Amino acid sequence: MKADAIETSAALLDVLCPMCLVLDARAQIVHAGPTARKVLGATGLIGRHFFDLFEVKRPRLDPGAPGLRAAGGRRLHCVLRGPPRTEFKGVAVPLPEEQVLGPAGGVVVDLSFGIGVIDAVGRHDLCSADFAVTDLAVEMLYLAEAKAVVTDAWQKLNQRLHGAKAAAEEEAYTDTLTGLCNRRALEPVSQRLIASGEEFVLMHLDLDFFKSVNDTLGHAAGDHVLRRVAQILRTETRDGDTVIRVGGDEFVLFLEGRTSEEELARVASRLIQRLEQPVAFNAEVARISASIGSTRSSSYAEPRLAMMMDDADLALYAAKQAGRGRHVAFKPALRKAVESPPGGAVTPV
Amino acid sequence: MHGLINRAMELFLRDTYGQEAWEEIARRAELAPPEFEAMLDYPDALTVDVLGQAAELLGKPEAEVLEDIGTYLVSHPTAEALRRLLRFSGADFTDFLYSLDDLPARARLAVPQLDLPPVTLTDHGGQKFSVTVGQHGTGGFGFGHVLLGLLRAMADDYGALVLLEYKGRSGRAETVEVQLLETAFASGRSFTLGAAG
Numbered sequence: 082m083k084a085d086a087i088e089t090s091a092a093l094l095d096v097l098c099p100m101c102l103v104l105d106a107r108a109q110i111v112h113a114g115p116t117a118r119k120v121l122g123a124t125g126l127i128g129r130h131f132f133d134l135f136e137v138k139r140p141r142l143d144p145g146a147p148g149l150r151a152a153g154g155r156r157l158h159c160v161l162r163g164p165p166r167t168e169f170k171g172v173a174v175p176l177p178e179e180q181v182l183g184p185a186g187g188v189v190v191d192l193s194f195g196i197g198v199i200d201a202v203g204r205h206d207l208c209s210a211d212f213a214v215t216d217l218a219v220e221m222l223y224l225a226e227a228k229a230v231v232t233d234a235w236q237k238l239n240q241r242l243h244g245a246k247a248a249a250e251e252e253a254y255t256d257t258l259t260g261l262c263n264r265r266a267l268e269p270v271s272q273r274l275i276a277s278g279e280e281f282v283l284m285h286l287d288l289d290f291f292k293s294v295n296d297t298l299g300h301a302a303g304d305h306v307l308r309r310v311a312q313i314l315r316t317e318t319r320d321g322d323t324v325i326r327v328g329g330d331e332f333v334l335f336l337e338g339r340t341s342e343e344e345l346a347r348v349a350s351r352l353i354q355r356l357e358q359p360v361a362f363n364a365e366v367a368r369i370s371a372s373i374g375s376t377r378s379s380s381y382a383e384p385r386l387a388m389m390m391d392d393a394d395l396a397l398y399a400a401k402q403a404g405r406g407r408h409v410a411f412k413p414a415l416r417k418a419v420e421s422p423p424g425g426a427v428t429p430v
Numbered sequence: 431m432h433g434l435i436n437r438a439m440e441l442f443l444r445d446t447y448g449q450e451a452w453e454e455i456a457r458r459a460e461l462a463p464p465e466f467e468a469m470l471d472y473p474d475a476l477t478v479d480v481l482g483q484a485a486e487l488l489g490k491p492e493a494e495v496l497e498d499i500g501t502y503l504v505s506h507p508t509a510e511a512l513r514r515l516l517r518f519s520g521a522d523f524t525d526f527l528y529s530l531d532d533l534p535a536r537a538r539l540a541v542p543q544l545d546l547p548p549v550t551l552t553d554h555g556g557q558k559f560s561v562t563v564g565q566h567g568t569g570g571f572g573f574g575h576v577l578l579g580l581l582r583a584m585a586d587d588y589g590a591l592v593l594l595e596y597k598g599r600s601g602r603a604e605t606v607e608v609q610l611l612e613t614a615f616a617s618g619r620s621f622t623l624g625a626a627g
Contacts, residue, residue, distance in 0.1 A: 208622065223515060
């Protein structure tokens, strides 16, 4: 803004405080700064009563020039009476009784948007020339925009880190050979099930004759069989069920619902039947079976993973003892039987 | 060097020469994964290496790559947010030149960790200026050339007609000379204070 030597106090005000209003002793607007005209609308502005245009919310004052004069120097909080009800910060400066700087008994009111400047700029289509050169409004707008850009960058970084964390967690719970969950998933899965209050079955499944596949056909054949086993376990279970490879040829299955004795027996025998189907590997055929011990969450007052694992182990042990390739559901009687085993230890196969 | 500077270089290379070229540059500079995080810090040597690899792959002098980065930062749609932030510095190009000294402080106000080299404007009268950029960090990254590209693009943005000349390095500082021929030569690109978002 180019300013020649000023001739009137109004011209001075236009440069120093472009959003000021000069009121006469009746609080009628006699002069408005360039930005005030832009914001308040130039037509019909001169001659309007200040209090018709604004409501002074704080401090409480008598509507009229004397009221404004009495509040001179204090921070005014005003609101436009009509829409868009823009809020202003302001200050009133009483003019002298002699007509030297402006109308005698009048007031100069300088206005500013305060913190509302960000909305006001868009609403009233303001540019940097609309603010006094010394006004920090443009710097404030710069900061607000810079803050938004930087916050956005942080947010994107956070999202990426969050995604990476989720992927790492999933990896940590996954068995790389079979794609099933690994034993780290035991605790969280059981906790989730127990907390849900749903009845569920814990199955401990151990492959039979797997060791001989590894020994006679080699580890590649063993790996192939394990992948095939994983595939069968996945297809024979439902979406809400969880299959965990807890060791070399040991698996734990959590089955939701389907907890009746008959249903459990049916699921187990179908699993064994499918696992016994010969698996072709190169020119060779691998044959395995599986023994299963199971226990139901409903048989415990307060189901806990360690206890259920112990009982499923006992049932599995009983299945092995009874000749492998079968399923045994846990019963408390098994505990006594194991404490005095009739047939000695089961050799691993 | 701050991630924002590295990220700017990455975006420039990707937007201008394609994803494949960028991945090759990143591979040669052993940047894995081939992506800079805008809000993380990286060793200065890595920034210098990426720039060197880019110059080699593209068969251009480093100075030219740097100058193109400066232009890109103002004129490419990807960098629109930055163009806007720069435009807050002044109502016209003269105003913008006068505010160059504040540039590092403005950057720090937005991102306290972003450390830019000091910039000094000298007004020689007759619409002649020189802008001096100090050395940053361990060296090897010529901000002077970036500034040259950036000033050229900002002049266009404001619609000003300027002659710019890179005057070389003296000690740890680089100098760009600016001859402002006309402030309002063309209409420039529009900028409204409240247009973001």
